[in-house]
Amino acid sequence: MRTSFVQQAQLYRRALLDDVLPFWERHSVDREQGGYFTCLARDGAVYDTDKFLWLQARQVWMFSMLCNRLEKREAWLQMARHGAEFLRRHGRDAEGNWYFSLTRDGRPLVQPYNIFSDCFAAMAFSQYALAAEDEEARQVAEATYRNILRRRENPKGRYNKAVPGTRPMIALALPMILANLTLELEWLLPPDVFNQTVDACLRDVFSLFLDEERMMLREQVDPDGGKRDCFEGRLINPGHGIEAMWFMMDIAERRNDRALMEKAVEVALRTLEFGWDRRQGGVFYFLDAQGHPPQQLEWDQKLWWVHVETLIALLKGYRLTGRKACWSWYRRVHAYTWGHFPDPKYGEWYGYLSRGGKILLPLKGGKWKGCFHVPRGLYLCMREFEQLAAQAGAGRVAPAGGEKKTAAGAGETSRPGGEGTP
Amino acid sequence: MRTSFVQQAQLYRRALLDDVLPFWERHSVDREQGGYFTCLARDGAVYDTDKFLWLQARQVWMFSMLCNRLEKREAWLQMARHGAEFLRRHGRDAEGNWYFSLTRDGRPLVQPYNIFSDCFAAMAFSQYALAAEDEEARQVAEATYRNILRRRENPKGRYNKAVPGTRPMIALALPMILANLTLELEWLLPPDVFNQTVDACLRDVFSLFLDEERMMLREQVDPDGGKRDCFEGRLINPGHGIEAMWFMMDIAERRNDRALMEKAVEVALRTLEFGWDRRQGGVFYFLDAQGHPPQQLEWDQKLWWVHVETLIALLKGYRLTGRKACWSWYRRVHAYTWGHFPDPKYGEWYGYLSRGGKILLPLKGGKWKGCFHVPRGLYLCMREFEQLAAQAGAGRVAPAGGEKKTAAGAGETSRPGGEGTP
Numbered sequence: 001m002r003t004s005f006v007q008q009a010q011l012y013r014r015a016l017l018d019d020v021l022p023f024w025e026r027h028s029v030d031r032e033q034g035g036y037f038t039c040l041a042r043d044g045a046v047y048d049t050d051k052f053l054w055l056q057a058r059q060v061w062m063f064s065m066l067c068n069r070l071e072k073r074e075a076w077l078q079m080a081r082h083g084a085e086f087l088r089r090h091g092r093d094a095e096g097n098w099y100f101s102l103t104r105d106g107r108p109l110v111q112p113y114n115i116f117s118d119c120f121a122a123m124a125f126s127q128y129a130l131a132a133e134d135e136e137a138r139q140v141a142e143a144t145y146r147n148i149l150r151r152r153e154n155p156k157g158r159y160n161k162a163v164p165g166t167r168p169m170i171a172l173a174l175p176m177i178l179a180n181l182t183l184e185l186e187w188l189l190p191p192d193v194f195n196q197t198v199d200a201c202l203r204d205v206f207s208l209f210l211d212e213e214r215m216m217l218r219e220q221v222d223p224d225g226g227k228r229d230c231f232e233g234r235l236i237n238p239g240h241g242i243e244a245m246w247f248m249m250d251i252a253e254r255r256n257d258r259a260l261m262e263k264a265v266e267v268a269l270r271t272l273e274f275g276w277d278r279r280q281g282g283v284f285y286f287l288d289a290q291g292h293p294p295q296q297l298e299w300d301q302k303l304w305w306v307h308v309e310t311l312i313a314l315l316k317g318y319r320l321t322g323r324k325a326c327w328s329w330y331r332r333v334h335a336y337t338w339g340h341f342p343d344p345k346y347g348e349w350y351g352y353l354s355r356g357g358k359i360l361l362p363l364k365g366g367k368w369k370g371c372f373h374v375p376r377g378l379y380l381c382m383r384e385f386e387q388l389a390a391q392a393g394a395g396r397v398a399p400a401g402g403e404k405k406t407a408a409g410a411g412e413t414s415r416p417g418g419e420g421t422p
Numbered sequence: 423m424r425t426s427f428v429q430q431a432q433l434y435r436r437a438l439l440d441d442v443l444p445f446w447e448r449h450s451v452d453r454e455q456g457g458y459f460t461c462l463a464r465d466g467a468v469y470d471t472d473k474f475l476w477l478q479a480r481q482v483w484m485f486s487m488l489c490n491r492l493e494k495r496e497a498w499l500q501m502a503r504h505g506a507e508f509l510r511r512h513g514r515d516a517e518g519n520w521y522f523s524l525t526r527d528g529r530p531l532v533q534p535y536n537i538f539s540d541c542f543a544a545m546a547f548s549q550y551a552l553a554a555e556d557e558e559a560r561q562v563a564e565a566t567y568r569n570i571l572r573r574r575e576n577p578k579g580r581y582n583k584a585v586p587g588t589r590p591m592i593a594l595a596l597p598m599i600l601a602n603l604t605l606e607l608e609w610l611l612p613p614d615v616f617n618q619t620v621d622a623c624l625r626d627v628f629s630l631f632l633d634e635e636r637m638m639l640r641e642q643v644d645p646d647g648g649k650r651d652c653f654e655g656r657l658i659n660p661g662h663g664i665e666a667m668w669f670m671m672d673i674a675e676r677r678n679d680r681a682l683m684e685k686a687v688e689v690a691l692r693t694l695e696f697g698w699d700r701r702q703g704g705v706f707y708f709l710d711a712q713g714h715p716p717q718q719l720e721w722d723q724k725l726w727w728v729h730v731e732t733l734i735a736l737l738k739g740y741r742l743t744g745r746k747a748c749w750s751w752y753r754r755v756h757a758y759t760w761g762h763f764p765d766p767k768y769g770e771w772y773g774y775l776s777r778g779g780k781i782l783l784p785l786k787g788g789k790w791k792g793c794f795h796v797p798r799g800l801y802l803c804m805r806e807f808e809q810l811a812a813q814a815g816a817g818r819v820a821p822a823g824g825e826k827k828t829a830a831g832a833g834e835t836s837r838p839g840g841e842g843t844p
Contacts (some may be wrong), residue, residue, distance in 0.1 A: 047714040050652060108585040163530040230472060292469040293783040297720035361715040
C-alpha cells in the first residue's frame with residue numbers, strides 16, 4: 001500500500017513539474033507588455049491577449065505558493081514577480097478595487113463588478129509577499145482583504161441587477177472563497193479577524209447553504225438560509241460544493257475538529273453521488289435540486305476544475321477520516337479524470353468536454369482556465385499521497401493485503417489503504 | 423410544384439393551429455395571478471412561475487398578431503388581453519422602463535437593464551392596440567418606442583460594465599431588433615421617424631456590422647465598424663445574422679429594393695454556409711470568425727430559434743430572388759428541423775439539442791423559450807408558401823419538371839420552383 005501511495009505521489013509530481021508548469025512557463029509569459037497570456041490554444045499558441053484579473057492573480061499565486069511550499073526556485077519567483085508587477089501597476093481603480101479585465105498593455109476593460117478579482121488578488125499578493133519578502137505586496141494583500149470584508153454585504157455594488165427587497169438571495173461563492181482566502185492570509189491577519197471570519201464562513205456554509213436533509217449545498221439561498229423554489233434557489237453546482245468541502249476540511253484539520261471533518265466529507269460524498277453522471281461518467285457542471293431543467297445550457301458538460309477539485313476533496317477526506325467511500329470514489333474519479341483531460345501530445349489538460357467526454361473546446365487556457373486548478377490540484381494531491389505514504393510507513397495504515405480482509409467486515413469507515421489502489 | 427407549395431403551407435398551418443398554439447393555450451395561462459407561465463416541462467407542466475418580460479410580451483404579440491393577420495378569434499384576443507393587462511399593471515418602473523423579470527404575482531425581480539424587454543413590450547402593445555382597438559395600448563407602445571430611441575446610445579445604462587473609453591463596442595442586436603420593431607410600429611409612427619430609423623438600421627447593419635469580404639455579420643464591432651480581434655469582436659452568431667437578414671428582406675420588399683434583397687439573401691446564405699455543422703448537421707449557436715475557441719460553452723448546440731429563423735429567411739429569400747441555393751438549403755434545414763425539434767407525443771417543439779441532435783433539455787418553455795419563435799416561424803413559413811403557391815398558380819413559376827431542365831443550364835439564380843420540393 002505504501003508503495004502505491006508513493007507511486008501516486010510521483011505521478012502527480014511528474015505531471016506538475018515536467019508537464020503542466022513548463023507549459024505555462026513556455027507559453028504564457030508576455031515578455032513585451034508584462035503579465036501573462038492565458039488564452040492558449042492546444043499547442044500553447046496565444047489566440048487572445050486580453051488579461052483577466054482572476055487568471056493573472058491565480059498564476060502569481062501558483063508560482064509564489066510553489067516557491068513557499070515546494071522549492072525556492074529562482075525561475076518560479078521571477079515568474080510570480082512578472083505577474084505581480086503587472087497587477088500592481090494596472091490592476092486597481094482609484095478606490096483600490098480590482099478590475100475584471102485589462103487590455104494586453106494594462107488598460108482597464110471591465111469594471112470591478114466582481115469581488116472574486118479582489119479575492120484572487122489578495123491570495124496572490126499574500127503568497128508573493130512571502131515568496132519575495134516584499135512588504136509592499138503584503139500591504140496590497142491586507143488592504144485588498146479589508147476591502148473585501150467591507151464590500152461583502154453587497155459584493156456586486158452598483159452592478160447588482162436585483163430589485164432590492166423582492167427576493168434577496170445570497171451566494172455560496174463568497175463565504176466559500178473567503179474561507180480559503182482567510183486561511184491563506186492567516187499569517188498577516190490579526191487573530192481576532194482571522195477567527196471571526198473563519199467562524200462566519202463556517203456558519204454561513206453549514207447553517208445557511210447546506211440542505212440538511214440531502215447534505216448538499218445550494219448555490220443561492222435566502223439571507224436566513226431558506227431554500228427557495230426558483231431557478232437560482234434550486235441550483236446545485238456539484239464541483240463548487242465539493243471544492244467548498246475541502247476548504248472546510250482544511251479548517252477542520254487546522255482546528256483538529258473531527259466532527260467538522262466527518263461532516264465535510266459526508267457533504268462531499270453526497271454531492272458527488274448526486275452530481276455523478278451514471279450513464280456516461282464524470283461530474284455534471286450544473287443540476288437542478290428538483291430535477292427540473294437548469295437555466296445553464298452547459299449543465300451536462302464535464303469541466304476540468306470540477307474533477308480536479310473532486311480528487312483533492314476525496315484524498316483529503318480519505319486521509320482525514322479513512323472513509324472507504326472516499327477511496328472507491330477517488331479511484332473512479334481518478335480513472336475518468338486522467339483518462340479524459342490530459343493531452344499527452346502538447347501537454348497540460350483540456351478544460352471542456354461534452355457530456356460524452358469528447359473535447360468541446362481544444363483550448364488549454366481561456367477567459368476562465370489558466371495556470372491554477374490543474375497545477376494546484378496536482379500539487380495538493382501529491383501532498384496528500386505523500387502524507388498517506390508517511391502514515392502507511394509509520395504503521396498507521398495496514399498493508400493492502402491485510403486491510404482487504406479487515407475491511408470486508410469493518411463497515412463503511414476504515415483507515416486509509418482499503419479497496420486497492422487507483 | 424404549386425401542389426407541393428400548397429401542401430407545405432398546410433403542414434405549417436396545421437402545426438401552428440392544431441399543435442403549437444393549443445399547447446400554449448392549454449398550459450401557459452396563469453388564471454390566478456395573471457400573465458403567462460413560460461417554464462413548461464415536456465408535457466406542459468409548470469416547473470417555475472417567474473415571469474420574464476421578453477416572453478410575456480412576445481406571447482401578447484403572438485396572439486394579437488394572429489388576430490390581426492390570420493383570423494379574428496375571440497379566444498386569441500382574450501389570450502392577448504390576459505398578458506397585456508398583467509404587463510400594463512406590473513411591467514414598468516416609475517420612468518416607464520420595462521423590468522427584465524417579475525415574480526408570479528408581478529413584483530419586480532430584475533431591474534430594467536435590458537432594452538430588449540422594452541423592444542418586445544413595444545411590439546406587443548402595438549399589435550394588441552390594433553387587435554383590441556385599444557388607444558391606451560397604442561400610447562404604451564409609442565411611449566416605449568420613444569424611450570428606446572432615447573436610450574439606444576447607451577442601452578445598458580448604469581449596468582454597463584465596460585470601462586468608458588478603453589474599447590467602445592456596439593452590438594448588432596439593437597439595430598437588428600429595432601429594424602423589425604420599426605416596421606411593426608409603422609402604423610403609429612410619424613413617417614419621418616419611421617424612415618429615419620429604418621435608414622439608420624440599414625446603415626448600421628450593412629456598413630458597420632457586415633464583414634464585406636466574408637459577407638457575414640459580427641455581433642459586436644467598433645463604433646466606426648472596425649472588426650476587432652477580441653472575443654466579442656470575433657463572435658459570430660449565425661442564427662442572429664440570418665434572422666437579421668429576413669428583417670432586412672422585409673424592408674427591401676416594402677421599399678421594392680431589389681439590390682437590398684439580393685444582398686440580404688447573399689449574407690444569409692454565406693452565414694448559413696459558415697454556420698452549418700458539416701459533420702452532424704444543424705446550425706451552430708456561436709462561432710469565432712477566426713476559428714478560435716469561442717467563450718460560449720454552448721457554442722455547438724442546436725437551438726430551435728436558430729433553425730426556425732433560418733427557414734423563414736430561406737423561404738423569403740427564395741420567393742424574393744428565386745435563388746436556387748435558397749431552395750436547396752431550405753430542403754436541408756427543413757429536414758433537420760422537422761426531424762429533430764417537434765415532439766409528437768406532447769406537442770410543441772424542443773428548444774435545446776446537443777451537437778449530435780439529442781435532447782439537451784426536455785423543456786418546451788423556459789427563461790428564453792416561450793410562445794414566439796416556433797409559432798411566428800410557422801405562421802411566416804405558411805404565408806411564404808401561400809405566396810409561392812399563388813405565384814406558381816399565376817404562372818410565375820415554371821412547373822417542376824420543366825424547371826429542372828432549364829435550371830441545369832441557368833446558373834445559380836432561377837425563379838422559384840427548382841430543385842424539387844422539401
